[in-house]
Amino acid sequence: MKALLWRLASLAVTAGFVAIWQIVADFKLVSPVFLPGPDRAWAALVHGMVASNLATKLAGTIEHMLEGWLVASIAGVVLGALIGSSRFMRAYVGPTLEFLRPLPASAVIPLAIAIFGFSPAMALGVIAFGAIWPMLLSTVHGFAAVEPRLYEVARALHLSRWQVIAKIALPSALPDILAGLRLGLTVALILAVVCEMIAGLDGLGQWVLLAARYFRSPDLFAGVILLGALGFVGALALDIAERRLLVWRAPTNSP
Amino acid sequence: MNKGSCRAGEALIRFSKVDLSFSDRKILEAIDLEIMRGEIVCLVGPSGCGKTTALRIATGLLAPTGGGVAFDGAPILGPRRDVAIVFQDYGKALLPWRTAAGNVSLALEAVGTPRAERAARIDALLAKVGLPHHADKYPSQMSGGMQQRLQIARCLAQEPAALMMDEPFGALDAMTRQELQDEMLQIVRTTGATVLFVTHDLEEAIYVGDRVIGLLPHPGRIGIELKIDLPRPRDQIATREDPEFLRLRRELYEFIKSAER
Structure with missing residues (x-):
C-alpha cells in the first residue's frame, strides 16, 4: 500500500514535469525551433517508429551498447577475479590500471579509428574499453575483500581451487560485481552514442546528431527520449536481477 | 566416568616439542601435550599466551617452526577433513x-x-x-x-573425529553460553568426538573439560594441568556447586593470577 503510494507520487512528478514542458512550449517561452512540446516530440517518435527508421536506430544503439557491455563485463569480471584473488597480481598490475583507468574513453576514439577504421569493431573496442573499468575495479575489490576466515573454512573443508572461486569468492564478490555491471551499462550507453555520432554508425547517436543539424527538434527529442528510456529499462532490469541475486542482503527480520 | 576409557591410553592428538616464533618473537615454546581419544581438553591462559595459536597449529591452519603435531599417528601438514574447526567469529x-x-x-x-x-x-x-x-x-x-x-x-x-573449538561461546550472552555448553557436551557424548577447546572462561573450561591445561605467557608454555573428575553428565547447577568444582576453580584462578604477574 505504502509502496503503491510512493509509486503514484513518483508518477505524478513525472507527469508534472511533462506538463511544465508542455506549458513552456505552448507559450513559446523557448523558441519552438529548439524546444518542441512533448506532443510534437511524441508525434515525431511515433512517426519515426512507424514511417521512418527510428526503430532500426534504436536496435543499433541497443546492439552497440549490449555488445560492448557484454565484452567488457566478461573481460572485466575474469580479469578482476584473477587480479583480485592474488596479492602479487594486485601489486604488479595495480599501478598500470591506475594509469589507464582515468583515461577518458572518448580520448581513445581516434586511436580506435586508426586501428579499426569507421567500423562497428571500433565502436565495440571503445565501448568495451570504457565500460570495463567499473567492472574490473569493482571485481578486483570484491575478490580482494573476501572474508579471510572463509578461506580458512575452505581449507578446513578441502575445497578445490575451483570450488573456492565458485562457492565462496564469486558469491562474496557478487554485490560489488553487480554494482560494476550497473555502472558499466551506463558508460556503455554513453559511449555507444558517442561512437555513433563520431563514426556515423547506425544508431540513435547518429539520428540525434542529424536531427540537430537539420533543426528537426521533434526528431531530436524523440531520440533523446528513447535514449533515456533505454537507460531506464537497463537500470531497471539490473535492479530486478540484483534483488533476485542478493535476497540474503535484505533480512526480513534482523535480530 | 572418563569417556575415553574404552580406548584409554591411546593419544589421538600429540603435540611434541612444538615451538612457534614470528621473526624473533617466541609465541610458543616446547609444548608437549597428548589428547586421548574421546577426551575433552581445555586450553586456558591469560591473553597473549598463545592458546588460540596452539589450536591453530593442531588444526593444521598454521605450521609450527619447531616440533610437530601428530593426529592418529600421522604428522599434521594441513587441515584435515575429519578435524572440524569451530571459529569464535561465527x-x-x-x-x-x-x-x-x-x-x-x-x-x-x-x-x-x-x-x-x-x-x-x-x-x-x-x-x-x-x-x-x-x-x-x-x-x-x-x-x-x-x-x-x-x-x-x-x-x-x-x-569429524575431532572438534577444534576456538572460544566458541565467548561472544554469546551468559544464558545462551550455558545452553550451548550443555548441547555441545550432549553432541560430543553421542558422537564420541575428541575435543580441543580454547576458552578464556575458567569456569567454562572446568565445566566442559576432562582436563584443563593452563598456559603461561611470553613465550606460551604449559604451566598447569588439572584433571577434572567431576561426574558426567554435568549439570549447570549441581556441577558448579560441587566442592571439587570450587576447589578446581580456586586453583585455576590462582594460577592465572600468578601467570599474569
Whole structure:
C-alpha cells in the first residue's frame, strides 16, 4: 500500500514535469525551433517508429551498447577475479590500471579509428574499453575483500581451487560485481552514442546528431527520449536481477 | 566416568616439542601435550599466551617452526577433513548468502555427498543442533547463538573425529553460553568426538573439560594441568556447586593470577 503510494507520487512528478514542458512550449517561452512540446516530440517518435527508421536506430544503439557491455563485463569480471584473488597480481598490475583507468574513453576514439577504421569493431573496442573499468575495479575489490576466515573454512573443508572461486569468492564478490555491471551499462550507453555520432554508425547517436543539424527538434527529442528510456529499462532490469541475486542482503527480520 | 576409557591410553592428538616464533618473537615454546581419544581438553591462559595459536597449529591452519603435531599417528601438514574447526567469529565463518541449510550443505558438497542425500542429512544435522525449523533462514536473520549452532552443524557434517573449538561461546550472552555448553557436551557424548577447546572462561573450561591445561605467557608454555573428575553428565547447577568444582576453580584462578604477574 505504502509502496503503491510512493509509486503514484513518483508518477505524478513525472507527469508534472511533462506538463511544465508542455506549458513552456505552448507559450513559446523557448523558441519552438529548439524546444518542441512533448506532443510534437511524441508525434515525431511515433512517426519515426512507424514511417521512418527510428526503430532500426534504436536496435543499433541497443546492439552497440549490449555488445560492448557484454565484452567488457566478461573481460572485466575474469580479469578482476584473477587480479583480485592474488596479492602479487594486485601489486604488479595495480599501478598500470591506475594509469589507464582515468583515461577518458572518448580520448581513445581516434586511436580506435586508426586501428579499426569507421567500423562497428571500433565502436565495440571503445565501448568495451570504457565500460570495463567499473567492472574490473569493482571485481578486483570484491575478490580482494573476501572474508579471510572463509578461506580458512575452505581449507578446513578441502575445497578445490575451483570450488573456492565458485562457492565462496564469486558469491562474496557478487554485490560489488553487480554494482560494476550497473555502472558499466551506463558508460556503455554513453559511449555507444558517442561512437555513433563520431563514426556515423547506425544508431540513435547518429539520428540525434542529424536531427540537430537539420533543426528537426521533434526528431531530436524523440531520440533523446528513447535514449533515456533505454537507460531506464537497463537500470531497471539490473535492479530486478540484483534483488533476485542478493535476497540474503535484505533480512526480513534482523535480530 | 572418563569417556575415553574404552580406548584409554591411546593419544589421538600429540603435540611434541612444538615451538612457534614470528621473526624473533617466541609465541610458543616446547609444548608437549597428548589428547586421548574421546577426551575433552581445555586450553586456558591469560591473553597473549598463545592458546588460540596452539589450536591453530593442531588444526593444521598454521605450521609450527619447531616440533610437530601428530593426529592418529600421522604428522599434521594441513587441515584435515575429519578435524572440524569451530571459529569464535561465527558471523565471519558462515556464508551470509546461503541459508542455514545451504551453509550445512557446503560441508556435504566438499565431501561429495550425492545431491539426493543432502536434504535428509541437512535436516538431521539442523535438528541435532536445535535448529530444525530454521533451514531457510539466512545467517543475518539468526541470533548469535543460532549462528554458532549453525556453524557447529556444519562442522558435524564433516563427521569429524575431532572438534577444534576456538572460544566458541565467548561472544554469546551468559544464558545462551550455558545452553550451548550443555548441547555441545550432549553432541560430543553421542558422537564420541575428541575435543580441543580454547576458552578464556575458567569456569567454562572446568565445566566442559576432562582436563584443563593452563598456559603461561611470553613465550606460551604449559604451566598447569588439572584433571577434572567431576561426574558426567554435568549439570549447570549441581556441577558448579560441587566442592571439587570450587576447589578446581580456586586453583585455576590462582594460577592465572600468578601467570599474569
